Amino acid sequence: MDKRLEAFDRLLTIMDQLRAQCPWDKKQTFDTLRYLSIEEIYELSDAILDKNMEEVKKELGDVMLHLVFYSKIASEQNAFDIGDVINSLCEKLIRRHPHIYGDVIADDAETVKNNWEKIKMTEGRKSVLSGVPTSLPAMVKAYRIQEKARGVGFDWENAGQVWDKVQEELGELEYEKINGSHDKVEDEFGDLLFALINYSRFIDINPEDALERTNRKFMKRFKYMEAKVNEAGDSMHDMSLAELDVLWNEAKKFD
Numbered sequence: 288m289d290k291r292l293e294a295f296d297r298l299l300t301i302m303d304q305l306r307a308q309c310p311w312d313k314k315q316t317f318d319t320l321r322y323l324s325i326e327e328i329y330e331l332s333d334a335i336l337d338k339n340m341e342e343v344k345k346e347l348g349d350v351m352l353h354l355v356f357y358s359k360i361a362s363e364q365n366a367f368d369i370g371d372v373i374n375s376l377c378e379k380l381i382r383r384h385p386h387i388y389g390d391v392i393a394d395d396a397e398t399v400k401n402n403w404e405k406i407k408m409t410e411g412r413k414s415v416l417s418g419v420p421t422s423l424p425a426m427v428k429a430y431r432i433q434e435k436a437r438g439v440g441f442d443w444e445n446a447g448q449v450w451d452k453v454q455e456e457l458g459e460l461e462y463e464k465i466n467g468s469h470d471k472v473e474d475e476f477g478d479l480l481f482a483l484i485n486y487s488r489f490i491d492i493n494p495e496d497a498l499e500r501t502n503r504k505f506m507k508r509f510k511y512m513e514a515k516v517n518e519a520g521d522s523m524h525d526m527s528l529a530e531l532d533v534l535w536n537e538a539k540k541f542d
Contacts, residue, residue, distance in 0.1 A: 299369065302355050306363075317360060324353045336499060382406065404438030415439050427495050429484045437488075446489035453482045508538035 288296075305312040327349045334342035355369060362368035383406050386393035393399045404415055412418065415435045419428060436442060443449045460475040467475075487494040512534040516523050523531065 298355060302359050306359055315356065317357060320353060320356060327353060336496070401438050404435060426484065426498065429481050430494060433485055433488060446486065449482065449486045449489050453479070453486055456482045504542060508535060511538035511541065
């Protein structure tokens, strides 16, 4: 037997044993696992950003455990089992890759992506946006909304047009900041963020990754500042912004 199949069979056997014998595993439901699953995905995301392949391997295992766990619970309810999940996935992959399993021609990734969205619309969805989870973080959601709209041809033609839109939204934000209400300012700020996320697609930047890298960079520099202040026996509250800025510039040298 293929070693991969042996490993998967071992996992299924362990899951059966845990569900039958472990007090904690026996108590779990779809609802109790849901929040833990979300946490596992974020931990996998952290490992990917850190480029730590050992941690990626471990976190993928945790995610796989949840997939098997949900399927085990469903099988107890006679809803479906892991075999049904995998076969359903295989059928979807075959259906959505007609350039591999049919006679459709697709020579580049963009054509494949566009075909994917068109095929989804033949599967009973009323909107191309219905596949965007409502609970996604706002930045990720905006990016996915724009990608899906692009898949059916609703998009800008080039990066220059999108940058012009960013400048337009920035001007509208500046105007409302002076003349408008708080709600108007909030609306325009949201429009500016949406336009910037749109621009990121055209310059091949994932905005979520870019912002997270900036978050990490800021935290690293700030922690350096804190350590230096503590070493000197000072308090950041008692230091001037100019003094803190010197430490900030020192910290930047270690990026």
